[in-house]
Amino acid sequence: xxxxxxxxxFSLTVVWSWLFLFALLPFSLVxxxxxxxxxxxxxxxxxxxxxxxxxxxxxxxxxxxERSFVVAGIATMGCLLLGYPFAYCLARIQGVRKxxxxxxxxxxxxxxxxxxxxxxxxxxxxxxxLNSVLLGLGVIHxxxxxxxxxxxxxxxxxxxxxxxxxxPILTNVERLDNRLxxxxxxxxxxxxxxxxxxxxxxxxxxxxxxxxxVFLPAMTLFYISDILGGAKSILLGNLIQNQFLIxxxxxxxxxxxxxxxxxxxxxIALYAWKTRGSKNRExxx
Numbered sequence: 542x543x544x545x546x547x548x549x550x551f552s553l554t555v556v557w558s559w560l561f562l563f564a565l566l567p568f569s570l571v572x573x574x575x576x577x578x579x580x581x582x583x584x585x586x587x588x589x590x591x592x593x594x595x596x597x598x599x600x601x602x603x604x605x606x607e608r609s610f611v612v613a614g615i616a617t618m619g620c621l622l623l624g625y626p627f628a629y630c631l632a633r634i635q636g637v638r639k640x641x642x643x644x645x646x647x648x649x650x651x652x653x654x655x656x657x658x659x660x661x662x663x664x665x666x667x668x669x670x671l672n673s674v675l676l677g678l679g680v681i682h683x684x685x686x687x688x689x690x691x692x693x694x695x696x697x698x699x700x701x702x703x704x705x706x707x708x709p710i711l712t713n714v715e716r717l718d719n720r721l722x723x724x725x726x727x728x729x730x731x732x733x734x735x736x737x738x739x740x741x742x743x744x745x746x747x748x749x750x751x752x753x754x755v756f757l758p759a760m761t762l763f764y765i766s767d768i769l770g771g772a773k774s775i776l777l778g779n780l781i782q783n784q785f786l787i788x789x790x791x792x793x794x795x796x797x798x799x800x801x802x803x804x805x806x807x808x809i810a811l812y813a814w815k816t817r818g819s820k821n822r823e824x825x826x
Contacts, residue, residue: 568802575795584791593796602780602797609777612691613759616698617706620755621748623699624706628747629740631707632714646704654701658768661700665693665769689771697765702758706751713747714740749812757805777801 575593580586596602631642649657664670665688672684687693717740725735741748763778770776777797784794 571795571798574791575799577792579790579792584789590792593792594800596793597796597800605775605777605780609760612695612698612774612776613756616695616702616759617752617756619695619699620703620706621752624703624751625710625748628707628710629714632711632717646707649701649704654762655764655768657701658697658765661693661697661769662688665696688769689774691770691774693769694766694774694776697769698755698759698762701762701765702755705754705758709750709754710744710747713744717743746812746816749815753805753808753812756808757801761801 574585576589576591577585578588578590578592631639634642662669666672667684667686667688669688671687672681675681676684687696721739721743722735725739730738760776761778761781763776763782766774766776766779781794781797781801784790784797
């Protein structure tokens, strides 16, 4: 027992030390930098100021924030519309086929998302695979201009982030109590009513978790918008990257990062509130 307790304390110490050194401490430095002043010869300098947060009220930045939210929201909805049916069907499959399909979901993680994003260029460009197939089938008469547009960025985000939507929903669908579905059908509910009244509410924690896991990265994966959107698509991730690496305005970039973290905190709080409500209903039942 003493050995187990010692190992537990050692493990917790390592984990908390890792989180402090590589998560809490860097974020604390970013928060501090967001309140400091910009200096031409140094990354940050005194005195403390609120000008970095005031600068976020710039119309250009607000437009980029708005466009980032729209693009990330569309990508999230696309992942949800594609991922929910797939996760639901996957949860109903048993045996080797299920293991194979889960493996197919995980295989893309074995390759860098940057390389996979470059591979999309061969599919979406004017003389790429997609246009060649559509032209060959007679669906279109001239190549579609998809590459270097917002649509290409959304396609790239959905392609890279779809597994983050499928896996949380899959976990919740597997936990569904089929007796509730059978009882609803015995009481005369049709499939649509069962899906709307039983399945969706019970899998809502998985839906929210998937949306959070997709929405936040969708706003910050700057290399996808660089590769597939070109100079026409500047999202929040690109804006933060430019402040740190190009304009060398670290305080302003830090302020943008802090605001993005605040959005993440709100989404996590929403998920925790919804999950707690679901657990309370299950306990009362």
